[in-house]
Amino acid sequence: MKTRHLGKSGPEISEIGFGAWAIGGNWGPQGESDSISALERALDLGVSFIDTAAGYGNGKSEKIIAQMLKGRDERVTVATKTQPMPGDWPPSPYDKVEDRYAESYLREHIEERLRFLETDCLDLLQLHTWTRAWNSNPEPFAVLKELKKEGKIRLAGVSTPEHDQNSVIDLMRGGWVDVVQVIYNFFEQEPAAELLDVAQETGVGVIVGVPFDEGSLTGKFTEEFTFPEGDFRRDYFAGDRMPRTVKRVEAIKKELEDSGYTMAQAALKFILAHPAVSTVIPGMRNAAQAEANAAVSDLSEMPEDLLGRLRAHAWRRAFWYDGK
Numbered sequence: 001m002k003t004r005h006l007g008k009s010g011p012e013i014s015e016i017g018f019g020a021w022a023i024g025g026n027w028g029p030q031g032e033s034d035s036i037s038a039l040e041r042a043l044d045l046g047v048s049f050i051d052t053a054a055g056y057g058n059g060k061s062e063k064i065i066a067q068m069l070k071g072r073d074e075r076v077t078v079a080t081k082t083q084p085m086p087g088d089w090p091p092s093p094y095d096k097v098e099d100r101y102a103e104s105y106l107r108e109h110i111e112e113r114l115r116f117l118e119t120d121c122l123d124l125l126q127l128h129t130w131t132r133a134w135n136s137n138p139e140p141f142a143v144l145k146e147l148k149k150e151g152k153i154r155l156a157g158v159s160t161p162e163h164d165q166n167s168v169i170d171l172m173r174g175g176w177v178d179v180v181q182v183i184y185n186f187f188e189q190e191p192a193a194e195l196l197d198v199a200q201e202t203g204v205g206v207i208v209g210v211p212f213d214e215g216s217l218t219g220k221f222t223e224e225f226t227f228p229e230g231d232f233r234r235d236y237f238a239g240d241r242m243p244r245t246v247k248r249v250e251a252i253k254k255e256l257e258d259s260g261y262t263m264a265q266a267a268l269k270f271i272l273a274h275p276a277v278s279t280v281i282p283g284m285r286n287a288a289q290a291e292a293n294a295a296v297s298d299l300s301e302m303p304e305d306l307l308g309r310l311r312a313h314a315w316r317r318a319f320w321y322d323g324k
């Protein structure tokens, strides 16, 4: 497993990290023993970075990670997230930052993260979403700076609002964040326009989430594919979205025919080819997925001509988290 630095202020971490949303909830039936064996197998194979959030099963994902890490000696960097106080998601441009990320709320919420992750200092605390309306008053990040001084968090970050990822660029340039979490994959390539270059200029670490477009970019779905009750992808891929997605995926598969990569491997290698990326965090639900994803680090790098052809598959379709 190759490693990279999590920006200029962060530790060395595995270039393939563990996305821990699905082990928390909202992805249909997920057995806890599968979640634990996915985590254990990933760590056995050199994964040393885990991304979770308070919102992944209301702390469930964090608690499973804490339980699993108890029995292990290796140094693992765990990133978690604090969501805004109840209200619109993503935040409305009319929201006041003090109504969504009040200092007292942030402090209480972060104390809970410390308890759930069973640690006295969080490696990385990310604000789970943002709006550019708050860039002129990034007060919550001033609170996170204080929490760093108090020894409660090591690094501060932000996870981009999906519809306006570039809204965090001002925070990066302003020195407010050590790390950003972005969506960057075959379909969503807008971060390559500016955000990733700014990360390199400023030394801000980059975590890439949703590398498989919630599974479609592994190439395993058919046009008729449906998801079980309780899986948010029933909304995400609602109506005609699955057939439209599968058509795009089939075109990418053709591009990969003689490449030697599977779709899932190519999806991860494409992301890792950008030098601004610190780690890519595919979601993993079982040991087999952990094995498949961790193994990608050791495969040969993606050749420039294939990268160029895959760049042409960007799809400006906007984001689907709200469903139809």
Ligand SMILES: NC(=O)c1ccc[n+]([C@@H]2O[C@H](COP(=O)([O-])OP(=O)(O)OC[C@H]3O[C@@H](n4cnc5c(N)ncnc54)[C@H](OP(=O)(O)O)[C@@H]3O)[C@@H](O)[C@H]2O)c1
Binding pocket: 018, 019, 020, 021, 022, 027, 051, 052, 128, 159, 160, 181, 208, 209, 210, 211, 212, 213, 214, 215, 218, 220, 264, 281, 282, 283, 284, 285, 289, 292, 293
């Ligand atoms: N705004 C945010 O902050 C935000 C939003 C989304 C995600 N994230 C972070 O990014 C991480 C990754 O994104 P994600 O989990 O949403 O989606 P993803 O990585 O695009 O897709 C993950 C899903 O693909 C399937 N899968 C994984 N490895 C596979 C393989 N090798 N072959 C075939 N299928 C495979 C699994 O689902 P099935 O087996 O059920 O198909 C898995 O849950 C999250 O876990 C979370 O940590 C952050």
